[in-house]
Every structure is written in structure tokens, then in C-alpha cells.
Amino acid sequence: MTTESFPGSAARQRSGAVYDSGDRSEAARAWDDLREGALRWRLWSRLGWHDIRKRYRRSVLGPFWLTLSMAVMVGSLGLIYGTLFRLDLEGYLPFLAVGLATWTLIASFLNEGCISFIELEPLIKNVRIPMSVHILRALWRNLIIYGHNIVIFAVVALVFGIWPGAAGLLAVAGLALLLVNAGWIMLLLGMICTRFRDVPPIIGSVIQLLFFVTPVMWKPELLGDRRYLMVLNPFYHLLEVIRAPLLGHVPGWESWVAGLLFAAAGWVFTFACFARFRKRIAYWL
Amino acid sequence: MASIRLNDVSVDFVLYQGSARSLKKTLLRTSTSGALKHDAHHRITVKALSNLNLTLEHGDRIGLVGGNGAGKTTLLRVLAGVYEPTAGRIRVEGSVTPLFDLGLGLDMDASGYDNIRMRAAYFGIDGDEIESKMDDIAAFTELGDYLDLPVRTYSAGMTLRLAFAAATAVDPEILLMDEWIAVSDTQFLEKAQRRAEGFVNRSSIMVVASHVDEVLKRLCNKALWLERGTVVRIGPVDEVLAAYHKHNAGSEPAPRDGDE
Numbered sequence: 001m002t003t004e005s006f007p008g009s010a011a012r013q014r015s016g017a018v019y020d021s022g023d024r025s026e027a028a029r030a031w032d033d034l035r036e037g038a039l040r041w042r043l044w045s046r047l048g049w050h051d052i053r054k055r056y057r058r059s060v061l062g063p064f065w066l067t068l069s070m071a072v073m074v075g076s077l078g079l080i081y082g083t084l085f086r087l088d089l090e091g092y093l094p095f096l097a098v099g100l101a102t103w104t105l106i107a108s109f110l111n112e113g114c115i116s117f118i119e120l121e122p123l124i125k126n127v128r129i130p131m132s133v134h135i136l137r138a139l140w141r142n143l144i145i146y147g148h149n150i151v152i153f154a155v156v157a158l159v160f161g162i163w164p165g166a167a168g169l170l171a172v173a174g175l176a177l178l179l180v181n182a183g184w185i186m187l188l189l190g191m192i193c194t195r196f197r198d199v200p201p202i203i204g205s206v207i208q209l210l211f212f213v214t215p216v217m218w219k220p221e222l223l224g225d226r227r228y229l230m231v232l233n234p235f236y237h238l239l240e241v242i243r244a245p246l247l248g249h250v251p252g253w254e255s256w257v258a259g260l261l262f263a264a265a266g267w268v269f270t271f272a273c274f275a276r277f278r279k280r281i282a283y284w285l
Numbered sequence: 286m287a288s289i290r291l292n293d294v295s296v297d298f299v300l301y302q303g304s305a306r307s308l309k310k311t312l313l314r315t316s317t318s319g320a321l322k323h324d325a326h327h328r329i330t331v332k333a334l335s336n337l338n339l340t341l342e343h344g345d346r347i348g349l350v351g352g353n354g355a356g357k358t359t360l361l362r363v364l365a366g367v368y369e370p371t372a373g374r375i376r377v378e379g380s381v382t383p384l385f386d387l388g389l390g391l392d393m394d395a396s397g398y399d400n401i402r403m404r405a406a407y408f409g410i411d412g413d414e415i416e417s418k419m420d421d422i423a424a425f426t427e428l429g430d431y432l433d434l435p436v437r438t439y440s441a442g443m444t445l446r447l448a449f450a451a452a453t454a455v456d457p458e459i460l461l462m463d464e465w466i467a468v469s470d471t472q473f474l475e476k477a478q479r480r481a482e483g484f485v486n487r488s489s490i491m492v493v494a495s496h497v498d499e500v501l502k503r504l505c506n507k508a509l510w511l512e513r514g515t516v517v518r519i520g521p522v523d524e525v526l527a528a529y530h531k532h533n534a535g536s537e538p539a540p541r542d543g544d545e
Contacts, residue, residue, distance in 0.1 A: 017378065017379055017380045017458075018376075018377070018378050019366045019375075019376070019377040019381070020374070020375070020376040020377070021366075021369045021370055021374050021375045021376070022292075022373075022374030022375075022376070023376070040409070042406070042411045042412070043406050043407070043409070043411070046402075046403070046406055046411075047403075047406070050392070050395070050399075050403065053395075054392060054394060054395070057394050057395075058394070122386065122389060122390070123389065123390060123407070124367070125362065125367055125385075126365070126367065126383055126385050126386055126389050127365070127367070127383060127389070127407050127408065128365055128366035128367055128381070128383075129407065195301075279369035282362075282367050282368055282369075283298060283299070283368065284301070
């Protein structure tokens with residue numbers, strides 16, 4: 001079949017007005033899904049904001065409840081663990097403030113990746129929207145929440161007079177690297193968890209484990225000679241490329257390389273799965 | 286001009302959950318007519334549509350008829366692009382507006398206006414385009430200042446009006462409807478019908494699944510009779526309905542309510 005042109009109707013047709021289940025390879029269609037999803041930023045940014053508003057609509061402080069609870073968490077954990085680890089608060093509190101906020105972001109990527117398709121079943125079964133829109137919506141939503149949580153670091157940094165300097169700009173690149181990784185993780189988890197409904201609880205336990213083995217609360221230096229244990233934890237590197245610049249250090253090259261490799265390998269695998277199973281997602285729901 | 290072409294389209298559902306054995310029993314006991322079989326991995330699959338060939342052109346108003354489990358909903362979802370065929374090919378030209386669920390995406394805590402915007406955004410209408418239609422939609426709902434309040438505060442009838450207005454705000458090229466929207470509010474009925482029919486008339490192609498003959502006769506010029514995922518007959522609406530009822534009268538009364 002060839003693509004006929006219908007003059008006159010072109011003006012009425014909206015983006016993606018031709019839908020053909022068999023004109024291209026599955027890989028090309030998976031790629032289109034990702035591309036179209038990115039192009040529909042107006043939709044997912046609106047939905048992301050909507051999710052936030054929905055969650056906090058009837059509260060006085062709105063999403064600043066998050067800021068408040070993060071403040072309490074950083075304050076109390078900072079005092080307790082700072083004492084336990086015999087660290088001075090001036091160094092430990094900023095470290096903890098970035099670490100906890102960023103870890104919360106990573107954990108919700110993992111958590112919400114699992115339910116990104118399941119919770120939108122009515123939508124997915126009623127309207128054809130690129131699957132990537134649902135992922136980008138969750139990504140955007142959590143980025144907004146991160147924006148509220150990182151305020152605590154800004155306050156702590158002001159109090160202790162910390163200025164990251166030029167190195168701080170690297171945090172933007174670090175965040176971008178985290179988001180690129182979050183994209184494939186959420187897409188992959190979304191597919192797996194939609195197909196196998198007993199996976200989300202497993203992921204829940206894994207997140208808990210990761211929290212303890214990743215240096216969020218404790219400093220990697222505490223491992224002493226066994227620092228190599230960190231090298232294999234990709235989440236340590238993803239945390240480090242954001243945390244180190246904000247604290248005024250340049251992250252080690254190995255963290256960048258590990259983050260990039262993780263992204264490349266993850267996207268290759270996820271894309272292969274996505275090309276293969278994209279059209280099954282609606283059936284699994 | 287919109288067009289829809291189905292080429293040898295089949296849809297197989299794999300049943301994952303539950304004990305296969307008891308599920309199989311359950312399915313065989315009920316009136317489901319989709320064909321059950323085991324696939325290569327010994328999973329139970331239901332063939333919801335098998336080798337469907339269909340071409341719909343501008344001006345076609347198709348009514349889908351058939352018993353429960355005949356594949357009407359599945360066919361509509363295939364046309365909407367929600368279910369991609371497991372075999373065969375579908376090509377749709379023109380933007381599709383699926384109206385399967387009036388309450389889709391209705392957020393009880395958001396205002397009426399926000400809900401209208403959300404609904405439109407799902408169908409790719411954003412920004413100025415929806416704002417320019419907002420007055421018309423608002424006037425139709427007759428909700429006035431209530432549109433600024435959360436939908437939670439609405440009565441059932443008001444919610445229905447809002448959902449209906451939001452759903453019919455965007456002019457469709459290809460309109461798909463599952464079960465003619467049962468509008469029960471009598472005061473609202475006539476107005477809704479006028480709007481709905483105007484909405485239907487502006488579409489290039491319309492496909493509706495319904496068990497109500499009057500609806501099919503009023504809205505459609507063709508009917509498609511599905512049974513076990515295959516086309517039994519397609520043709521002028523009166524002919525197909527007559528044949529369908531004759532067939533049902535011969536065996537058992539057709540189920541008049543509920544859906545698969």
C-alpha cells in the first residue's frame with residue numbers, strides 16, 4: 001500500500017493522523033513512539049503538573065509539604081548520623097541534603113516506573129497515545145518534586161556558606177545523565193511490571209536494599225580499603241555526578257563513564273524489549 | 286477524506302492470570318463465543334478477531350451488532366489503535382476520536398474547566414484551540430459558575446453533562462463509540478441527542494457498537510454483524526439487522542443488555 005495524499009483534509013489532520021500497524025519495522029515504530037512522545041511535551045508536562053496538583057490540591061502548603069518533611073528528615077537524620085559517624089555538621093548536613101533529595105528522586109523513578117502503565121490502564125485502553133508519554137509524565141512529575149526537595153540543600157548551603165562555584169554547573173550534566181538513565185529504567189520496569197504483576201513488591205525490597213548499600217547516609221570514605229565495593233553500584237555513580245558538583249567537587253571520571261555505560265547498555269536492552277513488546281502492553285493491562 | 290483498511294486482522298488474547306483450568310471452565314460455561322485454544326507455550330488464548338478484512342470510506346456510518354464476546358469492543362479498540370493486531374495490518378487515515386468511556390480521565394478534584402482541558406489534551410488539542418471552543422462547551426453544559434468548582438461538588442446529572450460536553454468538544458474525523466451513550470437525564474436528553482448527532486454528522490467515518498436497534502437505525506447507514514470475531518454480514522443497516530434478529534430468534538433471544 002502506498003501513502004495516498006488527500007488534499008483538503010491535510011489542514012484538519014492533527015499530528016499522527018495516519019496510523020498504520022504494518023508500514024514500518026517494529027523497531028522503527030518503537031523509535032517513532034519515543035520521538036512522538038518527546039514531541040508531545042505539552043501533553044506530558046500538563047499531565048505531570050496535574051498529578052502534582054491532584055496530590056496536594058486540598059493541602060495548604062501544597063507540594064511544600066515535601067520540602068517540610070525533607071527538612072525534618074535532613075535535620076533529624078543529620079544530627080543522629082552525624083553524631084554516630086562523628087562527622088561535623090557543616091560537612092555532613094549539605095552532603096545529606098543533596099543525597100536524600102536525589103535518592104528520593106531515584107527511588108520514586110524505580111517505584112513509579114513499575115506502575116506507570118498499570119495506573120493508567122483506562123487511558124491506555126481508550127486512547128492511542130505514545131507509550132513514552134506516560135513515562136515522560138512520571139519523569140517530569142518527579143523532577144518537579146525534586147525541585148521542591150532540593151530547596152533544603154540550598155537553605156543548608158546558605159546557612160553554612162557553601163558555594164559550589166564553577167563545579168556546581170556539572171550538576172546539571174549529572175542530572176541529565178540521571179534522567180537519561182531514568183528513562184530506560186522506567187520504561188523497562190513499566191513493561192516488566194505490567195506483564196508480571198508480582199514484580200512491584202520485589203522492586204520495593206530492592207529499593208530498600210539499594211538505599212542501605214548506596215552511600216546516601218554514609219560517606220563512601222567510610223568504606224576505607226573496600227571502596228571498590230562502590231564501583232559496581234551504578235546508583236552510587238548517578239548520585240555522585242549530582243552530589244559532588246553541588247558540594248563543590250568535580251566527580252571522578254569513573255562515575256561519568258559508569259553512568260554513560262549504564263545508560264547505553266540500558267537503552268540498548270530496553271529499546272530491544274520495547275520494539276518487541278510495545279504493542280503487547282495494552283493487551284497485558 | 287478519512288479511511289480505514291483492515292487487512293487480514295487477527296487479535297489473540299493470551300490469558301495470563303488465574304488457574305488455567307478453572308478459567309477455561311468458567312469461560313466455556315458462560316456465553317463467551319470467542320474461540321479458545323492453547324498456544325505453543327500451553328497458555329490459553331482467546332481469538333477475539335480472526336482474519337478480518339474491512340474497508341471503511343468517507344461517509345460510512347457503521348453499526349456493530351453481535352452477541353456478547355463477538356468482538357465488537359475489541360474491533361473498536363483495534364480501530365482506535367489501542368490494540369495493535371497480533372496478525373494482519375490496519376491502516377487508518379484521519380484523526381480518531383474514541384468515545385468508549387465518557388468518564389475517561391475525569392478528575393473529581395479538578396474544576397470543570399480543567400477537566401475539559403485535560404480531556405482535549407488527551408486527543409492532542411491544546412492551548413488556543415481548546416480555549417476558543419471553551420465558551421461553546423461551557424454554554425452547552427449549562428453549569429455556569431459551577432465550572433470553576435471541583436467536579437466532586439457536582440450532582441450525577443451535572444457530571445454527565447460535563448463529561449458529555451468535554452467528550453464531544455473536538456470535531457472528530459473518525460468517531461468510534463462503544464454502546465450509544467445512555468443519557469438518562471430526560472431534560473438533558475434531547476439537547477444531548479442534538480449535539481451528539483451534530484457531532485456524529487461532522488465526522489467522516491463513524492463506527493458504533495450498540496444493542497439498541499433504534500440507535501443503529503437512526504445513526505447508521507450500514508451494519509456489520511460480528512460473530513466469534515469474524516464478519517457474518519455487512520450491508521445496509523435494515524437488512525443486516527433483520528438477518529441478525531432472524532438468526533437470534535431461531536436459536537435463542539439475543540442478549541439485550543450488558544457488554545463483553
